[in-house]
Amino acid sequence: MLKRLAVLFAVLALVAAACGGSSDDTTTTTEGDSGQEPSGETLAAVQDRGTLVCGVSGSAVGFSETDAEGNTTGFDADFCRAVAAAVLGDAEAVEFRNLTAAERFEALKNNEIDVLFRNTTFTQSRDTDIGMDFGPTTYFDGQQLMGNPETLPGLTPASGFEAIDGAVVCTNAGTTTEKNITEGAEVAGVTITLQTVETFPEAMEAFKSGTCDLVTTDGSGLYGNRAAEINAGTEGAENWVIFPEAPISKEPLGPAYRQNDSTWADIINWTVYATFIADEQGVTSANIDDMMDATPELARLFGGEGELQTAMGLSSDAFLNAIKAVGNYGEIYERNLTGPLNLAREGSYNMQWLDGGLIYAPPAR
């Protein structure tokens, strides 16, 4: 049945397109224009300016969304705030810079932003070719597809590549997404027409209007967008199918910064790790005043005896400020993903290591 439908769609979609958009992943840095800075320059620039310029999407459901008043909220946005709280003592001292997927790495290289928290996947080419480094993964994701069984009858969460043969598949340009789907379809021996647009919300509009049979991106983006459409009352959205059950790629999402600024890298990394350690040890924004010296490790991390933050150029209470402002990793996750979007942490790779997940921080020692 599925095979026959696949053939039908193959007849309807005549063109097998290679990826449409410009590709950031193949950008190479030329000598003398590497975007590299001596270690410590980014910290000094942020401290002089008094604000952190944080690159985000602004339209990534649950991760960074900018509303009509210009307020930016979300999982990634909260990590920007955590860094501002750690570096400047003020979680609101963030200037959010909304960037499309295709714009983001140039913005980082050209010093337009201090750090990038934009659903960004850590890959080998981005790490080695583009002049960036990556911090700890904050969200372990994987690429999936979403379709409407009214358009693609028989589609279920157990469907695989056979279900997309002949389909028009849409996503945003400058992403791992477009590469994975192109490569995956080739390997599976199915023919798709890939249409890339500038932003994922545009891909969603094309999907809803029927221009695309399917949309594809990180699973978090699909679950988030489906939940948002259900909340908005979009007809039939509750029937949209996200598949396959096992994602078609690994998408470790986390912060990126310019390479060769080790001081700044330490600061970003340890701000993220502080949220992990607080989560691991039950330290929350509500109880941190009582818990901050409950163990020698917590005392070190939150500014007590043996603290290591001043050695990084921060105040000793930098991470105390960060957790007070945005909470631990679990609080950030709950506030932005589980609460509003029903994106469960339980059972995912984003659980703590002791609970079967991959969230693991080195010791604060």
Ligand SMILES: N[C@@H](CCC(=O)N[C@@H](CS)C(=O)NCC(=O)O)C(=O)O
């Ligand atoms: N993780 C992938 C995909 C990133 C991506 O663009 N994700 C979409 C899905 S949520 C997004 O951010 N959309 C918001 C937008 O286009 O502004 C990458 O790093 O290339």
